[in-house]
Structures are given as C-alpha cells and as structure tokens.
Amino acid sequence: MTETLSSENGRTVLRMRRELRHPAEKVWRAITEPGQLAGWFPAAVELDLRLDGVVRFTFEEDPGAPVDEQSTGVIRAYEPPHLIEYTWGDEVLRWELLPTAAGCTLQLTATYDDRAGSASFAGGWTLCFDALERVLGDTVSERDYRELHEHFVKAFGLDQGTLADDGTLRFERQLVQPKEAVWERLTGAEPTVVGNPPPAGFVPKGIDAGAVTEVDGPVRLTCACDGGEVTWTLRDGNGGARLLVTQSGATADQLPAWRDHIQALADQLV
Known part of the structure; x- marks a missing residue:
C-alpha cells in the first residue's frame, strides 16, 4: 500500500x-x-x-x-x-x-x-x-x-511547526487520546492556577515561561513567554484531541524545542 x-x-x-x-x-x-x-x-x-x-x-x-x-x-x-x-x-x-x-x-x-x-x-x-x-x-x-x-x-511531515514573518510560532497536531487525558498528562500533579508558573508539561526545555494568565481546563492555557505569550488549546478532533500551540514573539531556534516537546507528549499518549 x-x-x-x-x-x-x-x-x-x-x-x-x-x-x-x-x-x-x-x-x-x-x-x-x-x-x-x-x-x-x-x-x-x-x-x-x-x-x-x-x-x-x-x-x-x-x-x-x-x-x-x-x-x-x-x-x-x-x-x-x-x-x-x-x-x-x-x-x-x-x-x-x-x-x-x-x-x-x-x-x-x-x-x-x-x-x-x-x-x-x-x-x-x-x-x-x-x-x-x-x-x-x-x-x-x-x-x-x-x-x-x-x-x-x-x-506526511505533520509534526513540523511553522513560524510566520511576524514571529508567530504555530503547531497544530491531532492526538490519539481525548482532551481530558491530554490535559491530565500536561498538568500532572501540579496545580494550574492563574498567577503561578505553568506545570512542567506545558514548557519545553530552553523556553522561559512566565506566569499563567488564563486557564480553562481541559481546553485552554495561556502564559507569558519570552516577551510574548504561549497558548495551548485542546478541542475534540478525529480519534482524539486536536492540539493547537501558538507562541508570539518566537524565533526560529525555538521551533526544535517545541517540536521535540510535542512529540514527547504524543509518544506518551501512544
């Protein structure tokens, strides 16, 4: 085939x-x-x-x-x-x-x-x-x-993110578990509270994340990040959750960190 x-x-x-x-x-x-x-x-x-x-x-x-x-x-x-x-x-x-x-x-x-x-x-x-x-x-x-x-x-190269000219980083990926299971994997045992740092599951290595500014589990989390902000969004998709991660003010050298982090999440869910 x-x-x-x-x-x-x-x-x-x-x-x-x-x-x-x-x-x-x-x-x-x-x-x-x-x-x-x-x-x-x-x-x-x-x-x-x-x-x-x-x-x-x-x-x-x-x-x-x-x-x-x-x-x-x-x-x-x-x-x-x-x-x-x-x-x-x-x-x-x-x-x-x-x-x-x-x-x-x-x-x-x-x-x-x-x-x-x-x-x-x-x-x-x-x-x-x-x-x-x-x-x-x-x-x-x-x-x-x-x-x-x-x-x-x-x-199909669907694990590759994009970086727009205005510095907007974007990863959209279909996952194989429902959004509730994905959210639990991201948050772990850590509390997810506005004003606190985000749980480790939301932060790739080498990315400097600030305080959470919005949280609506298991659907959305936004936090400050390197002078901009990062937003994680989960919705129901085909066969599991559809994940969308965006970061404003991103640079090209941050793409690999995000790709590896999201891949590690996908591997855990499989």
Missing part, C-alpha cells in the same frame, strides 16, 4: 492504493453494495447507484441523529465496475479499480480541507482497507490505530 499527501487547488489530497488478489467485479460489489460496505466502511451507507444519485451516511452510535449536510453526499462519477466518486459533506471520495494480472488495484483519492487531520484519515482508511480484504475473504492481521496514526504524522 502506498500513501501520498499533496495540496491541489487549495485543498488537501490524500491518495492511497492497495493491491488486491480479487477481480475488479468482485471488489466493485464490496465497495458499492450496502451489505458488504457494512463490513468495512466507517459508516453505514445507502447509495442510489447512478450519476447524481444521493448517498446517505449513518453512524451506528447515533442512528437517530438528524440528517444534515455532513451526513449526505452525491455521486459525481459512476462507471461500473471501475470508478465511483461521491461527496461526503465537504469531502470528496474517489474509488478506482484497475485490473491487474493478479486481481486489481484499488485506489482511493480523498479531497478535504483539514490537512492537520490527515494522519487520522490515513490511519483510519488503512484499517478500513484491512477490513475490506477480510470481507473479500483474505486473512489480514490486526493493527494498532495509534501506531498507524503516528507513522503517518511523520511520513
């Missing part, structure tokens, strides 16, 4: 490919028939299999949730048994089957806006493809989503 991540027309494009030992016609049924989709796709799916046909997605944990724009889509390309493309809310999923001597190649092209979530998407689709192979009758070993996620973080 191969994976690539790129930016095209202002959006993020994830491409994944897997070689299968089954003919395209058999795999086509597995990616279009609701009964077979139920064995591997991340949501229950109803498809009106025609160009411009409606697609509906339902999650088992909330089957009574109202239908909205993010739980419906439309088929934009339909050429059985080789191509189907449909939207899922703002995302576009394109499935292509290419015959090979041994069976066929399945290629997924996913187009979306949340680049920072790409490791979650790639890890999740990898597990889905494993489940698809089981639906097709193959034996595939179980894998750990958290390890897959961190593999893709590094493969």
